[in-house]
Amino acid sequence: MIMEPILQAKKICKCFTRPTRVDVLKDVSLELYPGQSVAIMGASGEGKSTLLHILGTLEAPDSGDLLIAGISAAHNPTPLLRNRHIGFIFQGYNLLENYTTIQNILMPALISGKPIHKGTPAYQRALELLGKVDLEDRAEFSTKLLSGGEKQRVAIARALCNDPGIILADEPSGNLDHQTSKMIHDLLLHCCKDLSKALIVVTHDRELASLCDKTVQLCNGEIKCINPS
Ligand SMILES: Nc1ncnc2c1ncn2[C@@H]1O[C@H](COP(=O)(O)OP(=O)(O)OP(=O)(O)O)[C@@H](O)[C@H]1O
Ligand SMILES: [Mg+2]
Numbered sequence: 001m002i003m004e005p006i007l008q009a010k011k012i013c014k015c016f017t018r019p020t021r022v023d024v025l026k027d028v029s030l031e032l033y034p035g036q037s038v039a040i041m042g043a044s045g046e047g048k049s050t051l052l053h054i055l056g057t058l059e060a061p062d063s064g065d066l067l068i069a070g071i072s073a074a075h076n077p078t079p080l081l082r083n084r085h086i087g088f089i090f091q092g093y094n095l096l097e098n099y100t101t102i103q104n105i106l107m108p109a110l111i112s113g114k115p116i117h118k119g120t121p122a123y124q125r126a127l128e129l130l131g132k133v134d135l136e137d138r139a140e141f142s143t144k145l146l147s148g149g150e151k152q153r154v155a156i157a158r159a160l161c162n163d164p165g166i167i168l169a170d171e172p173s174g175n176l177d178h179q180t181s182k183m184i185h186d187l188l189l190h191c192c193k194d195l196s197k198a199l200i201v202v203t204h205d206r207e208l209a210s211l212c213d214k215t216v217q218l219c220n221g222e223i224k225c226i227n228p229s
Pocket of ligand 1: 016017018019022024042043044045046047048049050051091
């Protein structure tokens with residue numbers, strides 16, 4: 001059986017025009033298969049987050065197409081498609097600070113219409129995910145009380161809530177100590193290798209990049225494969 005890519009980006013272009021024109025992405029194409037991990041590297045401002053937002057259907061490209069599980073999603077993505085297939089870990093966490101840790105993790109389940117009260121399968125799964133990120137004792141904490149590394153781990157657990165096939169992580173260990181970074185890297189790579197999820201991770205961390213199946217570099221709006229070439 002030939003495996004189909006779960007995500008395909010075809011000749012994605014993006015420029016911002018206000019306040020001045022910035023051509024961020026020029027004909028970027030990328031394919032991602034279940035169980036495959038790809039690291040995106042590149043200097044600050046090269047467009048890594050912009051690319052990830054487009055791949056995650058959070059932002060539309062100016063041209064080009066995006067297929068998620070074979071469905072065209074570049075211009076009219078349904079929230080359902082995103083909610084079902086994509087777990088997004090934002091560069092700035094994007095947690096809802098007036099909600100507790102467990103409520104944040106359950107947000108994707110709530111959006112997809114699942115019951116989320118205590119005792120439901122979704123709630124049980126959220127508790128398991130809390131365990132995986134080593135935060136069982138923070139379930140009822142407001143996320144504004146958490147440290148940066150703890151917020152990042154909650155953001156990862158939230159991304160995994162609906163068991164998506166694609167995980168998009170934007171600098172998931174940007175400002176963390178080595179031990180916490182390693183825990184986060186192990187968790188993401190475990191999801192990829194053992195649970196067959198497709199992973200794209202934006203990172204400046206060469207160690208993490210070296211653990212991924214493929215590394216690409218974003219430079220001057222174009223993508224170049226640096227490993228394996
Ligand atoms: N909404 C916007 N309007 C105008 N310009 C933008 C907008 N969003 C991003 N940019 C510009 O596009 C470029 C790419 O930004 P992006 O955030 O994708 O970079 P990045 O590679 O993720 O950087 P970093 O490593 O610092 O996170 C930057 O020059 C930024 O100033
Ligand atoms: Mg960024």
